[in-house]
């Protein structure tokens with residue numbers, strides 16, 4: 252696991268070339284010239300490749316007999332042939348921020364395949380970083396309403412794509428920003444490949460990683476709501492407005508036009524656009540009813556679990572482990588509960604929430620909930636569609652916020668998570684009471700890969716990029732119904748009773764740190780109005796885990812001033828011991 256994280260840092264965070272167009276033929280910017288009308292005038296009609304279509308050129312195209320849900324995704328879920336993406340990263344003002352964003356983009360592009368096979372060392376199979384290009388950020392001057400990038404940049408990208416394409420197939424292009432429907436459509440026409448923006452790619456990843464029925468339903472719902480915002484009309488070869496993947500003519504009857512703003516009804520006068528909207532709405536209602544059905548079953552199971560109670564007879568408390576994707580949530584929950592949850596350096600490795608039981612130093616049994624990770628610019632469609640899963644967080648008795656302490660943009664990650672927590676309706680009181688865990692402390696103790704720790708991460712914000720992302724993607728229609736959904740029930744829950752008796756027998760090492768806050772740092776976080784008790788942990792070496800359990804115990808049982816010092820569930824190294832161990836890694 253440790254090596255996996257190191258790989259990510261060494262392979263993706265290596266210094267970037269100092270050219271804007273990295274890694275590809277320098278001749279590109281001059282040799283290739285694209286007919287301007289291809290992407291700005293809407294006059295020509297190269298093959299339509301919108302993600303609404305089934306792109307036929309790809310060797311990984313979807314099978315004709317794919318189920319309904321496949322229609323809303325661009326890329327196939329073929330674990331044997333994960334899609335190959337070309338990554339386009341708009342340049343950012345700060346070199347460090349650029350490195351970080353590029354690293355995240357490359358990792359996102361590499362995260363599309365399903366759960367990986369492991370190699371003979373038990374490590375997941377690794378893929379090298381995908382082909383990528385850093386281009387001028389149009390937001391610095393002016394984004395182009397039709398293609399987002401300026402014409403020269405579009406040409407240069409096309410030239411580089413051709414070079415990469417000749418070396419091996421490409422399935423899609425990932426532009427690490429948020430594009431409008433029309434920009435996406437025009438870029439697909441210009442480049443002859445499906446284009447995914449940040450929102451589209453994250454939704455595809457959720458689909459690729461969803462294992463359970465619930466997660467699949469929710470990711471399809473997110474894709475559907477996203478697709479609804481992408482229904483664009485364009486002018487066809489004959490100059491008429493057309494709609495649809497294959498440029499089919501829009502059908503507008505006199506009845507449709509003359510509805511006087513009362514809206515169209517289904518029938519002969521319906522526009523193609525309206526037909527698509529109706530289909531999407533029907534499918535969405537179908538998905539919502541299925542999710543509701545699952546929810547009801549889960550609610551019954553949850554009530555039964557609460558009645559069953561913990562070792563002290565009271566109901567089981569739930570501790571939700573939240574945080575930025577790849578912060579180490581699953582690894583931490585696994586380490587605390589001795590369970591084996593799937594963790595990986597892919598982003599959004601966890602899409603299906605899991606509950607694991609753990610016995611606290613006081614003997615109290617609680618459930619740790621491992622949830623989906625968050626990311627900056629988390630698509631609003633995902634937040635809404637995964638409302639059911641995220642309600643697990645809202646309803647939890649206590650939140651543990653896991654941060655990757657070695658992340659260069661730690662502050663940004665922290666505020667992204669706090670933003671999502673507020674967005675999903677977590678009470679201010681719960682946020683105030685939250686435990687903040689700085690995980691991966693072993694990487695910092697090792698000096699980090701690039702020596703970047705602490706406040707030096709807090710780089711200037713790039714306003715240009717913010718401007719580029721000012722696109723309203725909300726779907727007001729979906730809100731009311733989605734808010735009615737409630738918590739998805741856990742998919743697995745291990746029984747800790749046997750474990751508890753074994754642990755009690757195994758107490759042979761008096762804890763030095765039961766109420767000792769050596770790994771707890773009191774600080775007032777920037778941008779936060781409350782004091783945060785910060786824990787430093789390494790889910791890999793075990794540093795700080797014991798202290799974390801004590802703190803959880805304390806928080807859940809505030810009446811108890813101090814927890815049972817004789818308890819030692821499992822030996823965990825103290826911070827000082829961990830420092831020494833980490834130095835040897």
Ligand SMILES: Nc1nc2c(ncn2[C@@H]2O[C@H](COP(=O)(O)OP(=O)(O)OP(=O)(O)O)[C@@H](O)[C@H]2O)c(=O)[nH]1
Nearest residue numbers: 252577578579580581582594595599600601624790
């Ligand atoms: N060095 C180091 N690596 C860690 C630590 N905790 C987790 N990792 C690694 O970080 C990567 C991500 O870990 P996960 O547990 O999958 O992270 P996550 O937060 O659950 O990620 P998502 O489910 O994708 O949101 C894996 O490769 C882990 O081995 C740690 O304390 N130290």
Ligand SMILES: [Mg+2]
Nearest residue numbers: 580581600601
């Ligand atoms: Mg996870």
